[in-house]
Amino acid sequence: MDRTRALVVTAVPAERDAVTLATGAPPDAFTLPTGLTLHRGPAWDAVAVGVGPAAAAAGTATVLAVAPGRYDLVVAAGIGGGFAPVADVGDTVVGSALVAADLGAESQDGFVDLAELGFGRTSHRPPDGLAEAVAEAAGAVVGPVLTVATATGTAERAAALAARHPGAAAEAMEGHGVATAAAAHRLAVLEIRTVSNPVGPRDRAAWRIPAALRALTDAFAAVGPAVEKWRQQPHEQHG
Numbered sequence: 617m618d619r620t621r622a623l624v625v626t627a628v629p630a631e632r633d634a635v636t637l638a639t640g641a642p643p644d645a646f647t648l649p650t651g652l653t654l655h656r657g658p659a660w661d662a663v664a665v666g667v668g669p670a671a672a673a674a675g676t677a678t679v680l681a682v683a684p685g686r687y688d689l690v691v692a693a694g695i696g697g698g699f700a701p702v703a704d705v706g707d708t709v710v711g712s713a714l715v716a717a718d719l720g721a722e723s724q725d726g727f728v729d730l731a732e733l734g735f736g737r738t739s740h741r742p743p744d745g746l747a748e749a750v751a752e753a754a755g756a757v758v759g760p761v762l763t764v765a766t767a768t769g770t771a772e773r774a775a776a777l778a779a780r781h782p783g784a785a786a787e788a789m790e791g792h793g794v795a796t797a798a799a800a801h802r803l804a805v806l807e808i809r810t811v812s813n814p815v816g817p818r819d820r821a822a823w824r825i826p827a828a829l830r831a832l833t834d835a836f837a838a839v840g841p842a843v844e845k846w847r848q849q850p851h852e853q854h855g
């Protein structure tokens with residue numbers, strides 16, 4: 617069998633291609649029966665699965681099911697919103713936790729998350745030390761990355777999320793879905809986001825997408841040795 621590698625899961629093809637570009641080699645593109653195209657590379661494979669936590673969970677689970685034993689790490693990656701002042705536009709964020717931030721119920725006393733409701737996990741963590749090592753290699757900020765099904769578009773919601781999740785660094789729409797699929801396969805998970813916009817009042821025209829995609833390539837060009845070092849250490853199964 618091939619060497620063990622990481623599976624990198626993005627929402628859109630532009631993000632997948634930014635990740636693939638970091639290898640410096642053209643990808644070996646392989647289309648799965650479900651229509652997903654897996655870019656197979658020397659250190660990691662990359663796949664774009666669509667926007668949002670449901671597409672992320674379904675796409676990740678599909679790839680993991682067709683390639684048992686190929687991966688030891690699943691990485692949710694792409695652009696994201698940054699929570700100022702923890703992470704600004706242009707920064708790279710590595711998740712200390714992948715948190716489902718709007719999965720739960722509203723109540724008169726505020727939001728109640730899925731775990732508090734007794735229905736499952738709200739948060740997944742990378743293996744001990746991996747987020748910090750990867751962040752050091754990439755020059756990144758470490759903090760919780762929130763997964764939302766609805767991108768934040770007001771200052772009020774940004775403040776509420778930051779208050780509920782102290783230290784929150786970034787917001788995106790796939791991480792918790794990727795983590796749920798990885799956990800079902802007992803695999804370690806990580807999230808890497810490059811900040812294209814602040815979390816807050818919606819201003820799509822101000823998103824710095826090309827710069828964030830370049831930062832994503834730079835991040836993946838830098839993190840290989842940190843992941844390889846983690847791979848060489850004894851570690852437990854995850855999930």
Ligand SMILES: O=C(O)c1cccc(C(=O)CC[C@H]2O[C@@H](n3cnc4c(=O)[nH]cnc43)[C@H](O)[C@@H]2O)c1
Pocket residue numbers: 627628630631666667668694695696697698764766767768787788789790812813814815825
């Ligand atoms: O239009 C393009 O060229 C383009 C290229 C790459 C990515 C996009 C996206 O729109 C990706 C959507 C993706 O971005 C994440 N994201 C980014 N900012 C936020 C945010 O403030 N709140 C939530 N999610 C954000 C998210 O993960 C989406 O899947 C376009």
